[in-house]
Amino acid sequence: MFYEAAVFAFFDSDGDGVGDFAGLEAKLDYLSWLGADCLWLLPFYESPMRDGGYDVADFRSVHEPYGTIEDVARLVSEAHRRGIRVIADLPINHTSDRHRWFVEARRPGSPTRDRYVWADDPSKWGEARVIFSDTHDSNWSWDPVAGAYYWHRFFDHQPDLNYDHPDVAAEMIDVARFWLDMGLDGLRLDAAPYLYERDGTDCENLPETHAWLKKLRAVVDEEYEDRALVCEANQRPEDVVAYFGDGDECHMAFHFPLMPRLFMALKRGDASAVAEIIEATPAVPEGAQWGVFLRNHDELTLEMVSEEERAYMYEQYAPEPAMRKNLGIRRRLAPLLDGDRRRIELMHAVLLSLPGSPFLYYGDEIGMGDAHTLDDRDGVRAPMQWDSSPGAGFSSADPSHYHLPVVAAPGYGPEAVNVEAQQADGGSLLNWVREALALRRARPFFGAGGFELVPTGHPALLAYIRSDGASKVAVLANFSDERVEAEVRLDGVRWRPALASGCRLEGRRGEAGPYGYGWFEPPT
Numbered sequence: 035m036f037y038e039a040a041v042f043a044f045f046d047s048d049g050d051g052v053g054d055f056a057g058l059e060a061k062l063d064y065l066s067w068l069g070a071d072c073l074w075l076l077p078f079y080e081s082p083m084r085d086g087g088y089d090v091a092d093f094r095s096v097h098e099p100y101g102t103i104e105d106v107a108r109l110v111s112e113a114h115r116r117g118i119r120v121i122a123d124l125p126i127n128h129t130s131d132r133h134r135w136f137v138e139a140r141r142p143g144s145p146t147r148d149r150y151v152w153a154d155d156p157s158k159w160g161e162a163r164v165i166f167s168d169t170h171d172s173n174w175s176w177d178p179v180a181g182a183y184y185w186h187r188f189f190d191h192q193p194d195l196n197y198d199h200p201d202v203a204a205e206m207i208d209v210a211r212f213w214l215d216m217g218l219d220g221l222r223l224d225a226a227p228y229l230y231e232r233d234g235t236d237c238e239n240l241p242e243t244h245a246w247l248k249k250l251r252a253v254v255d256e257e258y259e260d261r262a263l264v265c266e267a268n269q270r271p272e273d274v275v276a277y278f279g280d281g282d283e284c285h286m287a288f289h290f291p292l293m294p295r296l297f298m299a300l301k302r303g304d305a306s307a308v309a310e311i312i313e314a315t316p317a318v319p320e321g322a323q324w325g326v327f328l329r330n331h332d333e334l335t336l337e338m339v340s341e342e343e344r345a346y347m348y349e350q351y352a353p354e355p356a357m358r359k360n361l362g363i364r365r366r367l368a369p370l371l372d373g374d375r376r377r378i379e380l381m382h383a384v385l386l387s388l389p390g391s392p393f394l395y396y397g398d399e400i401g402m403g404d405a406h407t408l409d410d411r412d413g414v415r416a417p418m419q420w421d422s423s424p425g426a427g428f429s430s431a432d433p434s435h436y437h438l439p440v441v442a443a444p445g446y447g448p449e450a451v452n453v454e455a456q457q458a459d460g461g462s463l464l465n466w467v468r469e470a471l472a473l474r475r476a477r478p479f480f481g482a483g484g485f486e487l488v489p490t491g492h493p494a495l496l497a498y499i500r501s502d503g504a505s506k507v508a509v510l511a512n513f514s515d516e517r518v519e520a521e522v523r524l525d526g527v528r529w530r531p532a533l534a535s536g537c538r539l540e541g542r543r544g545e546a547g548p549y550g551y552g553w554f555e556p557p558t
């Protein structure tokens with residue numbers, strides 16, 4: 035299990051209202067108690083923080099309020115001591131406009147102008163979509179200093195690096211080395227599809243981009259042991275699998291197409307879209323692995339669904355316009371599911387039993403809420419709620435001085451949702467998640483074993499078998515709010531539940547109450 039955390043939001047050790055590396059270190063025991071195998075850190079490099087740190091001003095330094103490079107090294111070794119790995123998010127596609135390279139490139143007559151991507155005509159590469167569509171209507175912005183337009187797939191303060199320039203292609207590999215040398219176990223390659231631009235294309239998933247990623251992989255294979263490259267490519271299944279190469283590109287890639295379909299299935303009371311996307315997902319090379327997830331630090335993206343499906347998702351999950359951001363929904367898991375414990379458990383029971391490694395977003399394990407009225411995606415990046423105090427036990431600073439405010443939505447504030455209370459309550463969501471993770475860990479075939487859909491004859495009831503030959507688990511999940519009975523076309527053995535709620539499997543007869551789910555095993 036990968037646990038995604040923002041350094042600024044996890045725990046503040048020095049009382050300045052901003053989370054830091056020493057704070058993360060202090061909470062490693064919590065992560066190990068929960069059952070995290072790997073910690074994914076959002077970008078922590080020097081940054082003006084206009085995009086949560088994805089706007090990097092210096093790739094070889096640590097954002098000052100978070101601590102020092104030594105603090106990073108200590109966190110990594112303390113995590114390793116507990117058997118937890120650490121991967122760092124690396125925004126490879128762009129820099130902040132404060133990065134030294136951009137400052138130099140802009141200067142009239144700059145010899146290094148071409149480390150970024152410039153044009154005189156902003157209609158160039160018009161086939162490339164605009165990703166931050168709420169903020170921009172073009173991927174070009176005019177720079178009066180340079181007297182030219184520069185290319186940016188994200189915010190206008192994030193100029194895209196020009197990978198055709200040898201300095202760039204080489205430097206970003208050296209940056210990867212810098213952090214791997216520090217002992218980090220891998221990198222999440224942010225915005226990987228957009229590295230190169232070519233005429234007559236939509237400038238995504240280009241062969242040149244794959245070639246650079248393969249070069250990075252070769253370096254990782256030759257110079258390091260046991261490290262992983264995790265690809266962020268929000269693309270269709272057939273385009274995402276290309277990032278595994280033939281087992282010579284990224285080790286992992288997020289399964290973006292699956293995620294919105296899980297949410298859709300739940301509202302429609304019909305799991306067909308989930309079954310279909312799994313069937314449409316091409317096989318991955320040996321040793322490669324999907325990263326499956328429900329939520330992360332971004333909006334719940336709806337870029338890879340049809341217009342009709344997007345309209346449905348907005349209507350069902352983002353009734354207030356302020357909940358929408360770009361082509362997505364800026365809400366956290368628990369509020370999306372109306373705080374309904376049955377649905378939260380069902381979604382986790384499916385997520386944790388699908389092929390791949392689950393990625394959990396900090397705070398979702400306790401059912402944290404959000405604040406969709408905050409700027410950009412800040413509403414899903416609130417301070418972790420450790421205890422019931424007004425400041426949520428996040429920092430000794432006055433909560434009004436916190437980097438981002440504590441969640442205040444009714445029923446979601448720290449008095450109602452916090453780690454301390456849930457650790458003490460055997461029946462809490464937190465303890466349920468921990469138990470589900472432990473059950474999953476004891477069955478390694480959940481990660482990389484076989485997967486087989488089982489017909490149920492009922493659209494709401496998703497059924498599949500996970501196995502490794504010797505052992506197997508039958509998973510049943512009722513995506514509807516109605517009681518469902520169906521024939522599950524399985525061998526008629528006597529199944530016994532390893533994890534279940536409102537769900538039974540007897541021989542071939544499956545029975546599930548509203549949002550009931552179960553992991554069933556043949557008797558040993």
Ligand code: GLC
Binds near residue numbers: 088
């Ligand atoms: C990725 C990140 C997102 C960021 C964007 C631009 O999509 O997940 O948070 O804003 O890249 O760097």
